[in-house]
Amino acid sequence: MEQTVNNPAQASSAYNFAYLDEQTKRMIRRALLKAVAIPGYQVPFAGREMPMPYGWGTGGVQVTAAVIGPDDTLKVIDQGADDTTNAVSIRQFFAKTANVATTEKTAKASIIQTRHRIPEKELREDQILVYQVPIPEPLRFLEPRETETRKMHALEEYGLMHVKLYEDISRHGHIATTYAYPVMVNDRYVMDPSPTPKFDNPKMDMMAALQLFGAGREKRIYALPPYTKVKSLDFEDHPFEVQSWKDECGMCGATDSYLDEVILDDKGNRMFVCSDTDYCSERQDAGHRGPQHHDQPLGTSHSNGKAAE
Amino acid sequence: MIPQPRTADLLRGFENAAFDSNAVFRTLLDAMAHPGRIYDLPLDVPAPAGLNKSATAFLLAMADMDTTIWLSPDCASNAANAHLKFHCGSPITETPSTADFAVARLDGDLAFIKKLPIGNAEYPDQSATLILQVEDISNKADMILQGPGIKDSQSLSVPGLPAAFHAWRAENHHLFPCGVDVIFAADHKIAALPRTTRIEIR
Numbered sequence: 001m002e003q004t005v006n007n008p009a010q011a012s013s014a015y016n017f018a019y020l021d022e023q024t025k026r027m028i029r030r031a032l033l034k035a036v037a038i039p040g041y042q043v044p045f046a047g048r049e050m051p052m053p054y055g056w057g058t059g060g061v062q063v064t065a066a067v068i069g070p071d072d073t074l075k076v077i078d079q080g081a082d083d084t085t086n087a088v089s090i091r092q093f094f095a096k097t098a099n100v101a102t103t104e105k106t107a108k109a110s111i112i113q114t115r116h117r118i119p120e121k122e123l124r125e126d127q128i129l130v131y132q133v134p135i136p137e138p139l140r141f142l143e144p145r146e147t148e149t150r151k152m153h154a155l156e157e158y159g160l161m162h163v164k165l166y167e168d169i170s171r172h173g174h175i176a177t178t179y180a181y182p183v184m185v186n187d188r189y190v191m192d193p194s195p196t197p198k199f200d201n202p203k204m205d206m207m208a209a210l211q212l213f214g215a216g217r218e219k220r221i222y223a224l225p226p227y228t229k230v231k232s233l234d235f236e237d238h239p240f241e242v243q244s245w246k247d248e249c250g251m252c253g254a255t256d257s258y259l260d261e262v263i264l265d266d267k268g269n270r271m272f273v274c275s276d277t278d279y280c281s282e283r284q285d286a287g288h289r290g291p292q293h294h295d296q297p298l299g300t301s302h303s304n305g306k307a308a309e
Numbered sequence: 310m311i312p313q314p315r316t317a318d319l320l321r322g323f324e325n326a327a328f329d330s331n332a333v334f335r336t337l338l339d340a341m342a343h344p345g346r347i348y349d350l351p352l353d354v355p356a357p358a359g360l361n362k363s364a365t366a367f368l369l370a371m372a373d374m375d376t377t378i379w380l381s382p383d384c385a386s387n388a389a390n391a392h393l394k395f396h397c398g399s400p401i402t403e404t405p406s407t408a409d410f411a412v413a414r415l416d417g418d419l420a421f422i423k424k425l426p427i428g429n430a431e432y433p434d435q436s437a438t439l440i441l442q443v444e445d446i447s448n449k450a451d452m453i454l455q456g457p458g459i460k461d462s463q464s465l466s467v468p469g470l471p472a473a474f475h476a477w478r479a480e481n482h483h484l485f486p487c488g489v490d491v492i493f494a495a496d497h498k499i500a501a502l503p504r505t506t507r508i509e510i511r
Contacts, residue, residue, distance in 0.1 A: 186505065
């Protein structure tokens with residue numbers, strides 16, 4: 001689904017370019033420059049009400065609106081998929097209010113807004129990844145007071161976070177946190193990578209693309225400049241590990257991507273499929289086949305695989 | 310009291326507020342994300358006396374009634390004041406310690422830079438951005454930069470950068486997460502030096 005628009009001036013004239021007024025965009029842009037200058041630090045900003053409910057990416061949408069220009073090509077993903085409600089509605093929002101080109105191809109996008117996944121394809125220097133963030137403060141469930149978490153960040157007082165991870169180990173034998181896994185940015189700030197699976201954490205480290213994070217309800221913006229050290233918190237005897245699967249993707253046969261489990265019936269049959277729809281379809285176009293692809297002979301399409309931690 | 314100029318004497322600002330400010334911001338965002346990398350100013354704007362084109366474009370894109378601007382004595386002029394008040398609506402201050410954006414020339418007196426706000430440990434973002442108007446920026450290896458945004462290392466040369474600047478900058482880097490971010494603004498070229506960048510002087 002490729003829409004190309006040549007003249008940005010044709011954008012829906014009832015709104016300013018990219019919906020937000022210029023003064024709001026300037027305020028967000030100032031916050032973004034500070035966020036890039038202080039990697040991992042949460043910059044407060046005067047978040048506006050957007051024409052969508054909190055939890056649907058109001059923070060990410062405001063960041064995208066402040067960044068996007070008429071020559072950009074926008075991709076929006078929700079849990080890796082381009083075709084889910086949230087992704088489709090945000091893509092249409094900017095197609096309508098900014099008249100920008102949109103794409104589902106990771107490689108063709110200049111701005112990628114994401115809810116909870118990082119594309120499998122390696123991002124480039126000329127791309128910007130915008131995250132929708134529900135709760136920007138990694139310490140919030142440990143310390144509910146903003147005044148205190150501010151102090152903890154100021155003093156680099158992150159012992160509590162290690163205690164939380166340690167409690168995981170003492171209870172489960174391993175660190176059971178699987179998403180929103182806290183990271184240390186540039187050896188200074190502990191940051192919430194937003195609820196991406198921890199599978200995606202290593203991709204943040206030294207990524208070539210600029211990463212911007214927007215939390216609309218909590219009114220915080222933070223950022224990771226390109227080539228910035230991002231380390232997942234762990235212990236020497238319990239090093240950080242990502243999820244792995246015994247199965248391959250049922251459609252494209254990938255063994256290196258993040259897989260979603262799909263329940264097929266009430267007899268225990270299920271399949272695994274790439275969460276990144278563009279990655280999966282690109283592999284299928286290149287001729288890769290998984291056991292449950294419709295090209296494959298019937299009878300081989302079963303899977304008893306089990307997600308392994 | 311600054312005499313109010315007649316509207317006819319004012320220079321124009323951006324031709325299209327939305328697209329022009331976006332283009333300038335994207336250049337600044339790229340520059341800030343890639344410290345020391347030199348970017349061309351993406352458009353041409355008339356600059357009032359005292360300011361060059363890059364500094365003017367920066368202020369038109371980023372400043373408004375919520376931000377206070379300080380102009381060093383060698384940048385301040387009636388034309389610059391009137392231009393910024395008309396197009397940005399920004400308050401213009403005489404005291405650098407209250408500035409959000411400070412504009413100065415490299416060949417002027419840099420004693421003020423120690424007075425610029427650096428933020429505090431809880432809100433390091435409440436700091437000033439210094440726009441330093443320079444004659445030229447090049448990739449000659451006078452300075453070797455390292456830090457977030459730089460893959461291996463980045464070379465940068467700003468002719469005429471005095472030792473006092475480097476002394477201040479070394480101190481400023483040490484204050485992280487507090488500190489002042491610097492934008493080097495040549496007439497048509499921009500490079501940024503965020504507080505995270507380490508400088509090795511050759």
